[in-house]
Amino acid sequence: MLSDNFFKYFWEERPILLKGLLSPEKLFPITKGEFFKLCVSPILVRAYQRVENEDTGSALSTIIDDYGLIKPFYESALEFKQPITLLLNNVEKVSKKLLDLRDSFNVKRSWRYDDIVLTLSNVNSGIGFHAGHEDGFICQMKGKRIWNVYEPSTLSPSYIRSVLGSKEEIVSQLKRPKEDPILSVILEPGDVLYLPPLYGHEGITLEESISASIAWRGITPGFILTKLGVKYLNLSVVKDNRKDFFKIYSERELAFAKIHEELIQVYHDRFNLDLKSKFISEKLGKIIETF
Numbered sequence: 213m214l215s216d217n218f219f220k221y222f223w224e225e226r227p228i229l230l231k232g233l234l235s236p237e238k239l240f241p242i243t244k245g246e247f248f249k250l251c252v253s254p255i256l257v258r259a260y261q262r263v264e265n266e267d268t269g270s271a272l273s274t275i276i277d278d279y280g281l282i283k284p285f286y287e288s289a290l291e292f293k294q295p296i297t298l299l300l301n302n303v304e305k306v307s308k309k310l311l312d313l314r315d316s317f318n319v320k321r322s323w324r325y326d327d328i329v330l331t332l333s334n335v336n337s338g339i340g341f342h343a344g345h346e347d348g349f350i351c352q353m354k355g356k357r358i359w360n361v362y363e364p365s366t367l368s369p370s371y372i373r374s375v376l377g378s379k380e381e382i383v384s385q386l387k388r389p390k391e392d393p394i395l396s397v398i399l400e401p402g403d404v405l406y407l408p409p410l411y412g413h414e415g416i417t418l419e420e421s422i423s424a425s426i427a428w429r430g431i432t433p434g435f436i437l438t439k440l441g442v443k444y445l446n447l448s449v450v451k452d453n454r455k456d457f458f459k460i461y462s463e464r465e466l467a468f469a470k471i472h473e474e475l476i477q478v479y480h481d482r483f484n485l486d487l488k489s490k491f492i493s494e495k496l497g498k499i500i501e502t503f
C-alpha cells in the first residue's frame with residue numbers, strides 16, 4: 213500500500229497527507245453502533261472535552277470505566293453540543309479488522325507495534341495539541357477532521373525528554389504553538405495522515421468523525437533496556453548522557469552492534485555488571501532477530 217518513495221523520503225522524516233490511501237474495502241466504514249460494541253474489556257475508554265481558554269489547544273480528560281455509560285454519555289454530549297471525543301486504547305485486542313488494516317500498511321517492524329487507537333468525536337471536539345515518540349498513521353474512516361502539524365522545534369526540550377521516557381520531567385499540559393503549522397489538512401474518509409516522531413499536532417472535528425491511529429513506537433536505549441527487563445534502571449543515573457539516551461534512533465542507526473555497544477556502556481558504567489552474561493546476549497539476539 214505504501215510506495216518505496218514513501219519509505220525513502222518520508223518514513224521517520226517528514227509528515228505527509230496520503231490522500232485516498234484507503235480503498236473502501238480497507239476502510240470498512242465503521243458505524244457508531246459498531247464503535248460502541250467495541251467498548252468491552254480490556255479496552256480503555258477515555259473522554260476528552262476540548263477547552264479553549266488561556267491554555268489554547270488543550271482538553272480535559274477522564275477515564276470511563278463503566279462501559280454501559282459510554283453510549284448515553286456520548287448521546288447527551290451530542291444533544292447539549294458539548295465537544296467530546298471518545299478514545300479507545302488497545303482496540304487491536306477486540307478487532308481483527310483493525311489488525312488487518314495495520315498489516316495492509318506492510319510496514320512490518322512488529323517489535324515496534326503500539327496499541328491501535330480508535331476515536332469517535334462530535335463537531336468542534338479534539339484532544340488538544342500534543343506530540344508523540346511514534347511513527348503514526350491517522351486513518352479517517354467517517355466524517356471530517358482538520359489537522360494542523362507543527363515542527364518539532366516548537367516543543368520545549370523538557371517536553372521532548374518527557375515524551376521520550378524521562379521520568380524526571382513530566383510535562384502534560386501543552387499550549388498550541390504560536391508558530392504557523394507546517395501542514396494544515398482536512399481528512400476525509402479514506403485519507404491517511406502520516407506523522408513522524410515529535411511533530412506536534414492537533415485535530416479538530418468538522419463533521420462527526422471516526423478515525424483510527426496506527427503507530428510504531430519510537431525506540432530509545434531506555435526502551436530496549438526496559439524490554440530486557442531492567443526494572444531497576446533509574447533513568448536519573450544517565451544524566452550525563454541524557455540527550456543521547458532519550459534520542460529516537462532511526463532504523464539505520466539501530467544496528468545490532470551499535471545498540472549492543474551502548475547497552476554495554478550503560479551497564480558497565482552504571483551497574484558494573486558482568487556484561488558478557490549469556491542471558492543478556494540471548495535476549496538482545498531475540499530483539500535484533502526481529503529487525
Ligand SMILES: [Fe+2]
Pocket residue numbers: 342343344413
Ligand atoms: Fe496524536
